[in-house]
Structures are given as C-alpha cells and as structure tokens.
Amino acid sequence: MDPRTSVIGKRLEGVKRIIAVSGGKGGVGKSVTSSLLSLALSRCGKRVGLLDLDLSSPSDHIILGIKGLYPEEENGIIPPEFHGVRFMSVTLFAKDEPTPLRGDDITNAIRELLCITRWENLDFLIIDMPPGMGDELFETIELLKRCETILVTIPSRVAFETVKKLSLVLREMRSPIIGVIENMKREENDFIQRRCKEINLNYLGSIRFDEKLEDAIGDVEKIMETKVYRDVLRIAEILKEEQKG
Amino acid sequence: MHEWALAEAVVESVIEVARKEKFTSVKEISISLGELQDIEVEIFEFALKNLIGKSDLLKNAEIKLRIEETLLKCRACGKEWSLKETKNIDEDVREAIHFLPELSHSFIRCPYCGSMDFEIVKGRGVSVDSISGEKDGSEN
Numbered sequence: 001m002d003p004r005t006s007v008i009g010k011r012l013e014g015v016k017r018i019i020a021v022s023g024g025k026g027g028v029g030k031s032v033t034s035s036l037l038s039l040a041l042s043r044c045g046k047r048v049g050l051l052d053l054d055l056s057s058p059s060d061h062i063i064l065g066i067k068g069l070y071p072e073e074e075n076g077i078i079p080p081e082f083h084g085v086r087f088m089s090v091t092l093f094a095k096d097e098p099t100p101l102r103g104d105d106i107t108n109a110i111r112e113l114l115c116i117t118r119w120e121n122l123d124f125l126i127i128d129m130p131p132g133m134g135d136e137l138f139e140t141i142e143l144l145k146r147c148e149t150i151l152v153t154i155p156s157r158v159a160f161e162t163v164k165k166l167s168l169v170l171r172e173m174r175s176p177i178i179g180v181i182e183n184m185k186r187e188e189n190d191f192i193q194r195r196c197k198e199i200n201l202n203y204l205g206s207i208r209f210d211e212k213l214e215d216a217i218g219d220v221e222k223i224m225e226t227k228v229y230r231d232v233l234r235i236a237e238i239l240k241e242e243q244k245g
Numbered sequence: 246m247h248e249w250a251l252a253e254a255v256v257e258s259v260i261e262v263a264r265k266e267k268f269t270s271v272k273e274i275s276i277s278l279g280e281l282q283d284i285e286v287e288i289f290e291f292a293l294k295n296l297i298g299k300s301d302l303l304k305n306a307e308i309k310l311r312i313e314e315t316l317l318k319c320r321a322c323g324k325e326w327s328l329k330e331t332k333n334i335d336e337d338v339r340e341a342i343h344f345l346p347e348l349s350h351s352f353i354r355c356p357y358c359g360s361m362d363f364e365i366v367k368g369r370g371v372s373v374d375s376i377s378g379e380k381d382g383s384e385n
Contacts, residue, residue, distance in 0.1 A: 003258035007250070012255065076250030077344065090348070093341040097351035101360055108369065111345040113382040116250040116344070 003114035008143050011076075011114060014121040015049070015062055018144050018176065019239075023152035024162035029183040030152050031205070033129035036229050037110040037150075039220065040236035042084035046123040049079060053140065054130040055109055060130075061132035063093050065218035077236055082162035084222055088117050114143060124239070130163040133169055141175045148176045148212040150204065153192060154184045167201055179204035181235060205239060207231040247344065248285055251371045252292035258374055260334055263302050270294030271306040275375045279347045279368040280315040280328050283339060289371075306378075315368030317353070321360035327380065328368070357366050 012018065021034040031054065035099055038050040052060040060066070064087075069080035073090055079086040089111065090099055101109060119125060127147070130136050140147055149170055153163045163180060178204030182192040186209045196203040208227045216222035223229050253275060263271050276293075278284045290310060297303040315328040332354050335384075338352045346369050350361055 001258060001262070003251075003254040003373050006261050008256035010253075059278060073247055075253075078246050078277060090345065092342050094348050094351050095341075097348075099348065099351050101347055101350060103366070105347040112347070115254050116247045117251070129254055157319070157332055164369035205276075 002111065004111045005143060008111070008114045009145075012116065012119060012125070012144065012146075014204045015119055015125045018125045018127065018147045020127040020129050020140055020144075020147050020149045021152060022129040022137065022149050022157070022166060024131060024133060024152075024166040025099045026153045028152050028159050030131075031059045031183060032063055032213070032228065033150075033152050033183060033232065034126050035060045036232040037236055038126045039064070039083060039223070040229065040233045041126070041240065043122050043224075043233070044071075044236055044240045045114075045238060048084065048087040049088070049119045049125040051113070051117075051125060051127045052087075052135050054125050055090050055101055055106060056130070057123060057137070058091045058099075059088045060087070061089055062126055063217055063223075064100050064220060071153070075119070078100075078117045078118055078120075086119065086122070086210060088113065092171065092210050098216070105227055107139055110136065110139045110144070115126045130235065137166075137169070141170070141173050148178050150178050151180045151201070152183050154181060155189070155192055156187070160192060163201075164195075164199060165170050167199065177201060179200075180238075182206040184209040191245075205231065205235050207235075248289040248320040249292040251284065252289055252296055254364040255293060255371065255373060256296045258373055259306075260300060260302060262373075262376050263378055265273065266376075266378065267380055268302065268376075269381055271303045271376060271378040273307045273309065273375070273377045274303075274373065275309040277311055277313040277372045278345065279370045279372075281314050281342060281365065281368055283348060284371065286310065286312075302367055313368040316366040317349075317355075317373070318364045318366050319355035319358060319360050320362040320364055322355060324355065324357040325366070326356055332356070347361045 006195040042048045053057045079088040101136045149161045153159045185206040193203045210227040316327045341348045
C-alpha cells in the first residue's frame with residue numbers, strides 16, 4: 001500500500017485555494033502566467049506558494065531568476081521563499097540535470113512532492129501544469145480534490161481547440177474551472193472571448209504580448225515593468241476579490 | 246529530516262485502513278523501506294513510534310521494518326541490476342535521490358548499455374506491506 005496519498009490532504013489543509021494553471025498546449029505561456037500570477041498575488045498581500053509540476057521541463061525558476069535556493073528539512077520539506085513566494089520544483093533537487101520521466105515515475109514524483117512538502121498556511125497555491133492531459137493532470141485533480149483550474153490559451157484556433165477539450169475533461173471529472181486567460185494578445189479582437197462564451201467558460205482577461213519580456217526573464221524587477229506583469233496583476237486582483245467574496 | 250513526513254504518511258494510511266476495517270486496535274504494521282530512497286532507519290523508526298504513541302488505535306502496534314533491495318531494469322537492453330552495481334552516486338546525488346527517488350533517472354545509467362530509460366522494479370521508497378488488528382476481541 002502506498003501511504004503517501006493518505007497525508008496529502010493534511011499537508012494542504014492550511015491552503016485556502018489551490019489553482020492549477022493548465023491549457024493542454026505547450027508554449028502558450030502557462031509557466032510565465034503561473035510565475036507572474038504568484039508574484040502578483042504576493043504583491044497584493046497574499047500568502048502564496050508556487051509548485052512547478054512540469055517535471056521534465058521546469059522553468060518557473062528561470063522565469064523568476066531563482067538560483068541557489070535549497071529547501072529546508074523540518075519534519076518534511078519547507079519550500080524556500082523567493083520574493084514572498086514559497087517555491088517548490090523538482091529543479092531544487094535535480095539542479096541542471098535533465099529529468100526524463102515516464103508515466104509511473106511521474107505519478108511517484110508528484111505523490112512524493114505532495115507528501116513531503118509542508119506548505120503551511122497559504123491563501124493561494126499556484127500549480128504550474130505541464131502540457132498535455134496525462135498523468136500530471138489526473139494525479140493533481142484526483143489527489144487535490146479542491147483544485148480549481150485556470151486555462152491558458154493564445155489567440156489561436158489551434159490552441160483554443162485543446163483548451164476546449166481540456167475543459168470537457170475537467171467538467172467530466174467535476175473539477176471547477178475558474179476561467180480562461182488569453183495570453184500573448186497582439187491585437188484587439190474578441191475571438192477567444194466569443195469562443196469562451198459559446199462553451200460557457202468564464203473569460204478572465206487577456207495578457208498583452210510584450211517583446212520586452214524575454215529581456216526581463218530572470219529579473220523580477222524588470223518583469224514587473226512589463227505589460228505582461230501589469231495584465232497579470234489585473235487578473236490577480238480579480239482572484240483576490242473572489243477570495244474576499 | 247523528511248523521514249518524519251513519510252512516517253506521518255504511514256500513520257495516516259494505517260489509521261485510514263484500520264477505520265475501514267473497523268479495527269478496535271492495530272497489532273502489527275509491516276513496512277518496507279526501499280534501498281533507493283536511503284531512509285535513515287533510526288529517525289524513521291523514532292518518528293513512527295512517536296506518532297503511533299499519540300493514537301489510541303495504534304499505540305499497541307508492533308512495527309516490522311525491512312529494507313527492500315533495489316532492482317532496476319533497463320527498458321532499452323532489458324538487463325537488470327542492483328543499486329550496489331550502480332556507479333557515480335556521490336553525496337549530492339544520494340541526497341537528491343533521497344528526496345525524490347525518481348531523480349535516479351537524472352543520475353543513474355544502465356551499467357550495460359548506458360541508457361537512462363530504466364524501470365525501478367522494486368526497492369523505491371516507503372510502502373506498507375500489511376496491517377493486522379483486532380475487531381472486538383478477535384484478531385484479523
């Protein structure tokens with residue numbers, strides 16, 4: 001018998017909201033959205049945790065410029081704090097080595113991380129999900145019953161088609177969807193907004209494309225000067241108000 | 246000392262089973278510790294005894310611990326090997342694998358063909374092998 005699943009609920013009992021940032025497709029900006037959303041919520045005065053569950057290509061630490069941090073051991077693992085965000089990722093242990101994992105290994109790694117990480121009291125735990133609708137998705141939704149999802153898309157029919165399918169899966173699993181974020185928006189049009197309405201998904205807002213973002217990667221101060229951060233901050237305000245209500 | 250976190254998971258899972266089975270008292274808990282995770286047995290046992298002592302249901306339970314040897318099997322060439330045959334495990338690597346045994350895929354390679362695509366057949370981490378208890382005076 002695997003004992004780890006029995007303690008996961010207890011580990012997260014001090015967390016008010018668990019939000020998975022997903023989207024199905026790779027390259028739509030899930031990691032940027034997760035990282036900046038964590039930062040923005042923290043700047044809004046919330047206690048925030050960020051869990052990078054993209055086990056084979058973790059990147060939140062690169063986006064935020066997290067270097068040289070190592071978790072503290074105290075009756076489990078205490079996530080290190082960076083700019084007010086408690087951070088956990090496979091990269092804290094693997095460093096720069098690749099982490100090529102198959103199905104069972106992914107399941108085991110997720111269970112282990114959820115079993116040993118002590119998040120303590122948080123207002124939000126943001127989970128950066130990998131692309132796809134596989135092991136990570138099912139493990140997260142099944143183990144974290146209170147998990148809600150934000151779906152990230154770009155202004156593209158191709159990306160939205162996957163968001164639509166993912167929303168069907170989540171609905172079938174009776175897992176709540178907070179809404180859709182339209183990322184990398186370059187011009188004004190309501191295509192994604194209309195598509196969301198058609199399938200009854202809440203449109204949370206858009207994040208403008210900002211060519212300055214690439215230069216700002218790894219530097220929190222520079223990130224906070226980008227349009228991307230300003231747009232994420234608006235979405236963080238919505239989530240913060242929702243929690244108040 | 247994340248041994249405490251794992252011991253806590255064991256206790257929670259045993260309580261869960263004991264309640265489901267309607268045990269009035271748990272008599273024996275058999276636990277395997279996978280060699281790969283390299284758990285500090287003394288700390289784990291101390292944590293377990295401490296946590297068990299706090300539960301009326303578990304406080305009389307005898308704990309049986311065994312170390313399960315690790316067996317790895319290469320998915321590329323099909324050969325099997327043990328942890329003792331594995332090279333390049335320095336202290337940092339050992340610690341990374343201790344936290345997350347799946348990280349063995351980042352550091353260990355098949356000694357026969359060099360592949361990183363292998364299966365952890367047995368001896369990964371902590372598992373509860375069996376639980377026995379009493380139901381209103383009768384043993385199960």
